[in-house]
Amino acid sequence: MKITQEERNAVYKTIFARRDVRKEFIDKPIPDDVLERILIAAHHAPSVGFMQPWDFIVVQNPQTKRKIKQGFLTAHAEATNMFEGERKEKYQNLKLEGIEEAPLGICVTCDRSRTGSAVLGRTAKPEMDLFSAVCAVQNLWLAARAENIGVGWVSIVHDHVIRDALHIPESIDIIAYLCVGYVEHFQTTPDLERFGWLPRREAKSAIHFESWPNPINE
Template identity: 80%
Template sequence: MKITPEERNAVYKTIFSRRDVRREFKPAPIPKDVLERVLLAAHHAPSVGFMQPWDFVLVTKPDSKRQIKQGFLQAHAEAAERFEGERKEQYKRLKLEGIEEAPLGICVTCDRNRTGPVVLGRTAKPEMDLFSSVCAVQNLWLAARAENLGVGWVSIVHDKVIRDTLNIPESIDIIAYLCVGYVEAFHDTPDLERAGWLPRRDASSAIHYEFWSEPTAE
């Protein structure tokens, strides 16, 4: 199936306009058909050995969100102590989650034993199933953006908080907790770039040809 120029441009537009959303969530629920499309896109991510190790826990209960928010506040306070001076004060001012504001939370997990102990493609690089689950997150994120839904990845929370709140077995790895919902607007630039935390790195600086660096002559 050939991709038309219009379809190609829509994919690039979605990629370049994707944002990590932490604010401006609307309380309106996500229609069932929209959510099903987003989750189906996530489920079609590439996976090592076609093991499809991911699962998606949908979180709407205020009590669950409140517990996860408390876990964020604890981890956020711990993280602040690792910065110094103005950087620490800047960190504390940043809005880094929308756990209670977003109408939906999605916890993405990875079952590393889903298809047995030996997985095609994971024998030399055992973490490939974790990477596969991250691909599912990216698919979900881009599909959500195509549906004009905002997504924010909350990484400043300890796994135990999410595990205890959502009753996730110890045998299951937690990959991501995502805040999902419609938003007032999508910004042209990422929050952290606008806040002056870091600039976007030029793409050319990330591209290497043949070697990371030229090999040393012997």
């Protein structure tokens, strides 16, 4: 299947327009067919040994969201004490989740035992199944953006909070809790860049050819 110029442009536009959404969510339900398209796109992510280790838990219940929000508030307070001075003040003023504002939450998990203990491609690098599940998150994120739906990844929450709220077995790894919904608008610049937390690193500084840029002399 050949990709046309118009289709290629749409892919790049979606990649560069993707944002981590925290506060622009609006109260507009996501149609079932749109949600299904997004989840099927996530399900078509690459996976080591084609093991497809992911599952997706869709969360709509306000009480469940509230439990996860309380977990975020606890972890957020803990994290605040890890910063000092101006950095601490800036951290406290950042909006870092939209758990209750977003119409949906989607938890992405990884079942590391799905196809047995020996998995093609995971024999030398056992964490490849976790990386595969992260690829599913990226597929979901880009598909949502193509539908003009925002996604925010909530990482400031302990796994046991999500595990208890969603009744996830201990044998299943929690990869991501995502806030998903339509938004008022998408920001042109990532929040953390916009508010001066960190600048965007120039791409050329991350691209190297043939070897690490400053190899250790042995």
